[in-house]
């Protein structure tokens with residue numbers, strides 16, 4: 001569904017070349033949940049923005065369903081760490097913003113917004129302003145907004161990084177459920193090994209200078225997942241250790 005072929009990105013900064021990505025190859029299948037995991041500066045956001053059509057690779061090609069991506073697409077939804085909700089609009093008006101911009105606002109989209117808000121646990125908050133909501137609730141609104149036009153692909157750049165640990169765990173669980181119910185293809189950028197283990201079908205480990213894919217790790221566990229007590233907690237803990245070792249370069253082999 002998403003094909004990244006030999007993608008390199010070089011930025012110019014103060015007369016120096018910054019090799020943000022070097023010859024990255026990756027394929028994401030329909031319905032797959034892929035996390036991009038790595039330290040700061042390894043090119044995760046650059047790769048995500050290239051898939052979103054917000055950044056042009058210096059060389060190589062990104063395509064979705066066989067079509068080269070050179071601008072943002074309607075079948076893609078995006079969610080960032082900063083919610084960028086408009087403070088003067090209430091919750092439902094914020095959720096409806098993308099369909100308004102696409103001139104596709106209708107009674108059906110309003111009904112879908114209400115349904116999404118209910119799924120995200122925000123029933124009854126439709127008329128509140130973002131400033132009246134907690135950080136976690138604002139991210140739920142942002143998730144509903146990224147899903148309002150029913151995109152097939154969801155691109156997420158550390159969406160829960162600024163939240164406290166408990167809210168983060170709760171939202172990670174809800175994201176698993178919503179993506180499974182709605183059959184989305186997801187690429188999710190994170191620094192967090194726990195996010196990767198909880199969410200991913202496959203985790204792509206990246207290394208910096210230049211940004212490259214160093215390992216790809218499959219997480220073959222059923223959902224909902226929990227790092228606490230469950231039959232698969234031993235397996236998840238092993239995957240967690242493997243990713244940890246890869247990030248700290250103690251292990252250079254195996255998936």
Ligand SMILES: Nc1ncnc2c1ncn2[C@@H]1O[C@H](COP(=O)(O)OP(=O)(O)OP(=O)(O)O)[C@@H](O)[C@H]1O
Pocket residue numbers: 011012013018019020038039040041042043044045046047191211
């Ligand atoms: N617009 C830009 N101009 C110049 N350099 C940039 C630009 N955007 C990113 N970079 C550089 O490219 C490299 C990769 O950045 P990128 O933000 O993609 O990494 P990241 O893995 O997402 O980092 P983080 O986890 O800190 O967000 C970094 O060295 C960064 O400083």
